[in-house]
Amino acid sequence: MSISIVLLKNKTITKVITIGYALIHIWFTIYCWTNLNKTELSYFTYNSAGVLLLSVLSFLTIPTVYHGFIYGAGDDVKKFNIYHSALIGLMTFMSGAYLANGMTVLWIFVEATTLAVAALIYHDRTEMALEATWKYVFICSTGIALAYLGILFLGFIYGRGDAANLSFASFANIINNANPLYLKIAFLFVLIGFSTKMGLFPMHTVTIDAHSVAPPPISALISTTLMNVGFLAIFRVYTLFSSSSILPFMNHVLILAGILSLLIAAGYMLKAKHLKRMLAYSSLENMGLVAIAIGVGGVGYYAALLLLVLHSLTKSSLFYQMGQLSRVLHTFNLDECGRYMKLYPAGALVLIIGMICILAIPPSGLFITEFLIFKGLVFNDQWLVLIIAILLLCFVIYAMSTRILHIVFSNPRNADSLRLSDKVNPVETISQFVLLGVVIIMCFYQPPFLADLINQSLALLPK
Amino acid sequence: MRKGSVFSKTTGLVFQIAPVVTLSTILCALLVIPFANQNAVISFEGDFVFFAYLLAFGKFFAIIAALDTGSSFEGMGANREAFFSMLTEPAFFILLATFAMFTGYTSFSDIFSHFFITDSHYVLIYSIIGFFLFVQIAMVENSRLPVDDPKTHLELTMIHEVMILDNSGFDKALIHIGSYLKFAIYGALMYNVIVPAGWNIFLQTALFLAVQVAFALIIGLIESFRARNKMNKNPKFILTISAIAWIAFVVILILTDKLS
Amino acid sequence: MVNYLIVLFAITLMYFASAERLIIYIRLIAVQGLLLCGIAIFELKEINGANLIFVVSETLIFKTILIPYLLSRIVTRSGISKVSRLAMPGFYLLILSIFALLISVILANSLINPYINTIYMAIALFTLFTGLLLIVTHKLIISHLIGFLIIENSVFMFSLAVGNEMPMLINIGILLDIFAGVLILGFFGLRLKPHTNELTMLKD
Numbered sequence: 001m002s003i004s005i006v007l008l009k010n011k012t013i014t015k016v017i018t019i020g021y022a023l024i025h026i027w028f029t030i031y032c033w034t035n036l037n038k039t040e041l042s043y044f045t046y047n048s049a050g051v052l053l054l055s056v057l058s059f060l061t062i063p064t065v066y067h068g069f070i071y072g073a074g075d076d077v078k079k080f081n082i083y084h085s086a087l088i089g090l091m092t093f094m095s096g097a098y099l100a101n102g103m104t105v106l107w108i109f110v111e112a113t114t115l116a117v118a119a120l121i122y123h124d125r126t127e128m129a130l131e132a133t134w135k136y137v138f139i140c141s142t143g144i145a146l147a148y149l150g151i152l153f154l155g156f157i158y159g160r161g162d163a164a165n166l167s168f169a170s171f172a173n174i175i176n177n178a179n180p181l182y183l184k185i186a187f188l189f190v191l192i193g194f195s196t197k198m199g200l201f202p203m204h205t206v207t208i209d210a211h212s213v214a215p216p217p218i219s220a221l222i223s224t225t226l227m228n229v230g231f232l233a234i235f236r237v238y239t240l241f242s243s244s245s246i247l248p249f250m251n252h253v254l255i256l257a258g259i260l261s262l263l264i265a266a267g268y269m270l271k272a273k274h275l276k277r278m279l280a281y282s283s284l285e286n287m288g289l290v291a292i293a294i295g296v297g298g299v300g301y302y303a304a305l306l307l308l309v310l311h312s313l314t315k316s317s318l319f320y321q322m323g324q325l326s327r328v329l330h331t332f333n334l335d336e337c338g339r340y341m342k343l344y345p346a347g348a349l350v351l352i353i354g355m356i357c358i359l360a361i362p363p364s365g366l367f368i369t370e371f372l373i374f375k376g377l378v379f380n381d382q383w384l385v386l387i388i389a390i391l392l393l394c395f396v397i398y399a400m401s402t403r404i405l406h407i408v409f410s411n412p413r414n415a416d417s418l419r420l421s422d423k424v425n426p427v428e429t430i431s432q433f434v435l436l437g438v439v440i441i442m443c444f445y446q447p448p449f450l451a452d453l454i455n456q457s458l459a460l461l462p463k
Numbered sequence: 464m465r466k467g468s469v470f471s472k473t474t475g476l477v478f479q480i481a482p483v484v485t486l487s488t489i490l491c492a493l494l495v496i497p498f499a500n501q502n503a504v505i506s507f508e509g510d511f512v513f514f515a516y517l518l519a520f521g522k523f524f525a526i527i528a529a530l531d532t533g534s535s536f537e538g539m540g541a542n543r544e545a546f547f548s549m550l551t552e553p554a555f556f557i558l559l560a561t562f563a564m565f566t567g568y569t570s571f572s573d574i575f576s577h578f579f580i581t582d583s584h585y586v587l588i589y590s591i592i593g594f595f596l597f598v599q600i601a602m603v604e605n606s607r608l609p610v611d612d613p614k615t616h617l618e619l620t621m622i623h624e625v626m627i628l629d630n631s632g633f634d635k636a637l638i639h640i641g642s643y644l645k646f647a648i649y650g651a652l653m654y655n656v657i658v659p660a661g662w663n664i665f666l667q668t669a670l671f672l673a674v675q676v677a678f679a680l681i682i683g684l685i686e687s688f689r690a691r692n693k694m695n696k697n698p699k700f701i702l703t704i705s706a707i708a709w710i711a712f713v714v715i716l717i718l719t720d721k722l723s
Numbered sequence: 724m725v726n727y728l729i730v731l732f733a734i735t736l737m738y739f740a741s742a743e744r745l746i747i748y749i750r751l752i753a754v755q756g757l758l759l760c761g762i763a764i765f766e767l768k769e770i771n772g773a774n775l776i777f778v779v780s781e782t783l784i785f786k787t788i789l790i791p792y793l794l795s796r797i798v799t800r801s802g803i804s805k806v807s808r809l810a811m812p813g814f815y816l817l818i819l820s821i822f823a824l825l826i827s828v829i830l831a832n833s834l835i836n837p838y839i840n841t842i843y844m845a846i847a848l849f850t851l852f853t854g855l856l857l858i859v860t861h862k863l864i865i866s867h868l869i870g871f872l873i874i875e876n877s878v879f880m881f882s883l884a885v886g887n888e889m890p891m892l893i894n895i896g897i898l899l900d901i902f903a904g905v906l907i908l909g910f911f912g913l914r915l916k917p918h919t920n921e922l923t924m925l926k927d
Contacts, residue, residue, distance in 0.1 A: 145899060156885060706740070
């Protein structure tokens with residue numbers, strides 16, 4: 001389908017095909033819901049965690065496509081086609097990664113997503129985009145190679161037999177008699193390798209750069225669903241090893257990585273001047289929280305998955321809003337933005353509600369998740385971690401709220417650089433309101449099918 | 464009227480006794496090297512450490528004598544000389560450690576008398592590695608090309624020559640004789656590595672002379688065909704010798720099946 | 724026979740730490756490809772013929788011929804100065820390389836496994852460390868690329884070690900190789916200047 005887009009030079013046909021793809025994707029997700037835990041084609045299984053994240057992805061396809069059309073309205077046909085074909089490719093690869101049955105299949109799909117994302121980041125063809133693309137491709141490749149080393153180490157444990165896909169089911173039996181040093185090294189390599197995708201501490205730098213340079217609808221997609229892919233890979237390995245003796249080691253490593261991610265996010269966000277970069281650091285912070293949640297265990301597992309889902313919805317709506325902000329204010333630089341409420345009230349409202357949601361201030365669903373994480377930390381007597389995490393989150397709240405409130409209400413600091421703004425149709429913000437509304441509703445009421453699905457994903461983990 | 468040594472007024476006791484100390488340490492180090500399957504004059508466990516540090520002791524005296532003259536120029540040469548010796552020391556020790564590892568003994572005499580007896584297929588490889596490394600170490604220790612040019616008198620590029628700039632007469636002769644003796648010592652070590660120790664004594668003497676002459680030829684060839692390294696490339700060059708020694712260690716670990 | 728090839732491989736790695744010109748790096752990568760091909764031929768006796776031919780030919784074509792050719796085209800086309808510029812004096816890289824070999828030998832001895840030969844583990848770990856060191860200590864992007872290729876060789880060597888039992892893993896490792904080839908082609912396509920060392924535009 002993506003190849004056909006590139007070949008046809010017509011914009012409207014591209015739009016039609018893309019919308020058609022989005023609908024197929026949604027239909028496919030519904031199909032997965034009805035056939036949970038079935039294995040298909042011997043490479044893909046509709047396991048619960050994968051289906052959960054897949055439904056998030058399909059929920060976001062329509063807004064992404066819609067905003068992509070608006071963003072690309074001024075482009076020439078070739079760029080438009082490349083953008084959309086790469087977008088379709090990316091969504092396909094991500095779906096494949098979510099549903100993968102074994103480690104190697106997962107790895108192949110993650111590698112494919114790197115290529116697709118690179119084509120998308122380079123959409124603007126500026127020098128900064130070139131630099132970000134090069135860094136992204138290079139460091140992601142190195143990360144992928146390291147992750148492959150981790151998979152190889154898993155293969156060493158497995159021993160004889162053609163474990164072509166190293167499916168997770170067959171692994172569970174032999175974990176208990178494996179050398180713990182091997183398990184530790186495999187886990188470390190997999191963590192470091194997939195942290196390029198997830199945006200955790202060891203290799204988070206590429207995601208920051210990529211999110212700040214990519215076109216806003218793409219940033220929305222990769223900042224949420226691609227990080228979910230990375231998380232899923234690490235989570236699968238974690239689930240696999242959780243019945244062996246290295247569980248405390250894994251928890252310590254995850255909590256350490258989480259705290260360091262929080263530290264870096266808080267530190268850099270305090271001096272961020274570029275708005276999309278600030279949002280990228282916020283993603284880093286949330287991923288750090290997810291890592292801490294997994295490391296805490298117990299209640300934290302539920303909180304981690306819920307946090308992922310809600311973060312995806314919130315962050316994507318904020319990024320869509322950034323796309324519109326760029327059209328209204330023509331700049332992303334903090335010093336030159338201001339008086340947004342006067343210029344575009346609907347968008348400003350989205351920004352404020354989005355800010356409340358993502359900072360986990362009470363009517364937001366993320367508040368529930370953070371509360372659960374803190375509860376878990378208190379249960380485990382990890383007071384130091386709790387205090388450091390709360391402190392760093394305070395810094396993050398300060399940094400982000402000052403910036404967004406400044407943009408929305410006060411005058412820009414460089415008063416002479418206020419340019420004429422285009423008239424932006426407030427209808428475009430409907431999608432963002434919908435997403436934020438879902439997040440707020442989730443704070444009060446978590447639908448049982450969602451809770452069931454999350455609990456099913458956690459079935460293999462120790463209580 | 465015979466020429467005597469001239470001593471500068473800024474020097475003290477150390478400067479006057481240094482050349483004698485250097486030569487005497489080298490002569491003592493000679494006593495540890497075995498020949499033709501006999502024990503050396505002095506032989507005990509771990510005597511290669513004794514050997515290395517005797518030579519280092521002599522060099523130490525040369526260095527402090529150079530510092531004693533009070534000339535910053537000689538101090539610069541002393542600095543470089545100390546640095547380069549520090550970089551070759553691992554090479555020597557790692558090489559001897561590999562020999563000690565696969566023969567199982569720690570004294571020069573025992574190592575060399577058992578060197579060719581171990582029934583391993585790869586002994587020839589060990590000899591060649593040992594020979595190569597000894598040549599390189601000898602070239603660096605005696606301040607020869609490509610590390611240091613004994614003929615240069617461009618002031619900023621001298622290393623060893625500048626240390627002995629203030630010596631004259633009999634003392635300078637002692638230093639040169641020391642250098643020749645060091646060459647002979649390394650030649651003897653090389654000979655021990657190449658020639659099996661169990662052969663006929665006359666054959667061994669003839670081979671010994673042949674090896675020393677061949678060594679001299681090799682030095683001549685290397686010196687004629689190479690130019691002096693740029694000064695900041697020297698540390699890397701010397702450290703590469705240590706790296707090669709270390710790789711040789713791992714290779715011998717692999718080949719003797721200790722690593723499987 | 725395999726042991727000799729592995730030892731030669733380790734020697735090329737040490738050479739990386741002490742070489743200065745980029746052309747030598749490229750030649751070393753080609754030599755490494757050749758050595759890996761030889762190791763593959765001698766080691767994988769138990770997998771079926773078609774797979775073996777595929778692995779050997781891929782190693783030969785990609786690692787030994789195609790990628791060094793592309794790299795040398797990049798180097799000559801950009802007119803880059805032949806000396807690679809380092810972030811720290813070249814001397815320290817050699818010391819770190821020696822340490823890396825020491826650590827990998829120690830690690831290999833503590834990770835003894837009935838399925839994998841210790842020599843493979845030691846040298847593959849050494850390759851991994853050398854690749855990482857090369858990426859961290861060099862400033863030019865093309866040196867980073869070469870470091871990445873070395874890491875890939877390490878992964879390939881690891882997969883060869885268990886290749887007799889799990890041939891699929893080698894094939895997937897080759898996929899990584901092809902990916903790297905695409906990367907380098909992309910390098911061409913984007914007309915990136917390989918002596919760019921100031922990738923510092925994206926700052927806060």
